[in-house]
Amino acid sequence: MQMQIETPVRGPWGTMRVDENGHLSIGGCDLVDLAARYGTPLVVYDEQWLRERIRCFRAVQRPGWTVKVSYAAKAFCTLAMCQLVAEEGLGLDVVSGGELFTALKAGVEPAQIHMHGNNKTWQELAYAVESGIGLIIVDNAVELNMLAEIAERAGRVVDILIRVAPGVEAHTHDFISTGQQDSKFGFDLASGQADDALQRLAVEPRLRCVGLHSHIGSQIFEADGFTLAIQRMGQLYARGLRLGLPLRILNVGGGFGIRYTEEDQPQPIVDSVDGILDAVAAVVRETGIPQPEVWLEPGRSIVGPAGTTLYTLGTQKRVPGVRNYVSIDGGMSDNPRLALYGAKYDAVLANRAKDTGGDAWAVAGKCCESGDMLIWDAELPNPQPGDLLAVFSTGAYTYSMASHYNRNPKPAVVFVRDGQAQVVVERETWADLVQHDRLLQPWRS
């Protein structure tokens, strides 16, 4: 059977199936069995879908073009994920010393890694330079000075891209919109900061500026933001070349939207990427710049739909005429996205996936915050304590954003494939929660 790689508005994708007992399965593994074996909350990744999805990105090439795809590790960064990304031949984008450490531990080639971040510390930059990663995306003038000094002390020439805020409003939530002028990220284009940086780099011996970067935001469905950003970046690229900079890369970031609920209607990946390549081709024609390498950094669109989180339902509360609440054994401590920016999800009962209809239920977490909600209006067929809730498209910015709020241990993560499951992150225990705590000792008098 052909696997559904795009995430349809209705219906399953990847290896998701409902068996004759009404149990949901992924990768040939019954989710009821997985919950019994590994406990809940449990994040289940469809490994085959992940690999196929990466191959969709890699397949978009044009004759004579170099299109490089790097996975934005922030979406979900663990050893196994970095390992899988490297096996599939993607580059890796990291934003911290911790993500870089994870990638290197997983065996990712340093040359395939590039580093972002609006406030990289000296220690993180020095670690990146010492590790010999492919390049560093410089975010601001303070970092430029710091990196020049680190490169000087190390006696190295470091390849960099300049991150630019192109002044483009992406049609997405304010908190995941990053290309507008009023943003903490990147050199501002409109006020000339980006041009100043390029001029400085034209005479900077230790930093070799090989390209430009912009990332306009996340969960984007419309192409116009990308097109406008690419037009502006193309003009800047042409000015950089006139300054004599060895530019060869135009990195347009990530941001491709995915389906969380029926409201989201993502384009097939191939169409989204094709639209970007068309915009670059247009800029090449208009400005006369040589064809740049086009770099992409998808995160959410690679891992988001691959992940399903399983919770066990617990208590209920019906407020007559107002709302029905049902609680899960997790919450904002493993998925803060609704609390952060009103994210929406679809869910079914994994042990009764054929049952349909039912009242609207607000799915509440177990943390001590009224805002600790996962879904405001899930249609659930008479949910009972002990039922298993499968929440879809929870593979991106969930586990990676998990916290220990209320001292909830972080869930386990499994990859599933061909009827087998592998734990790739062990469930934390209560003992893990106190491992870095120290009892107060008597003060010296």
Ligand SMILES: Cc1ncc(COP(=O)(O)O)c(C=O)c1O
């Ligand atoms: C610089 C950069 N690149 C890529 C991404 C990945 O975006 P997405 O997960 O929406 O594809 C982000 C997300 O914040 C980012 O900041």
